[in-house]
Amino acid sequence: MTDQNTGGAGHSRRRGQGALEAEVLAALRQAPGPATAGWVQERLGGDLAYTTVMTILTRLHAKGAVVRERAGRSFEWTPVADESGLAALRMRKVLDGESDREAVLASFVTALSPRDERLLRDLLAQAPHEGED
Structure with missing residues (x-):
């Protein structure tokens, strides 16, 4: 099993879910249009596993921060929220749960x-x- 806490140079600390979500959203906003998980993975420097990128994209989709469309056997992803919008979605989820x-x-x-x-x-x-x- 690979220890994600001891990655390459500059990546000695494990990123939290919120930080990963923000990085994925930032990458998607840089895309010229809908982007695949592989494209996002490349933009993030390749230190994240493809499955991790897919998990983050799926979580963002469940939160309403991204939309996805079928592209062959996979999906293309488009952001609908920026970092402040994602924080607002989190706040709303907490409020709705009370x-x-x-x-x-x-x-x-x-x-x-x-x-x-x-x-x-x-x-x-x-x-x-x-x-x-």
């Missing part, structure tokens, strides 16, 4: 720095509000 949304949001807001609180207020003021009377 029964007391108000308590979760209240805890989140009270933990914000004053700067982030101002930013959130500004963003909320600019956002279109659906369903308001």
Whole structure:
């Protein structure tokens, strides 16, 4: 079994799932169009196994961050979210998994720095509000 913790130069530490997802999304955004897992693997320097790239792409697909289309016996992948969009999807998933949304949001807001609180207020003021009377 290969130890991924002792890879080539510059790759001495194992990357976390979030870091890998961000790297895969960045590679897909550089593609001139839909890209195969092999293309993504090449752009990431080839130190990741093809199966690892496929696993990350499949996870991103399940999160709604990429779409895929059949291309022969494989898929071509296209990003629909950038890194900030992926973080927002993660946050939404956490929120959707909680029964007391108000308590979760209240805890989140009270933990914000004053700067982030101002930013959130500004963003909320600019956002279109659906369903308001």
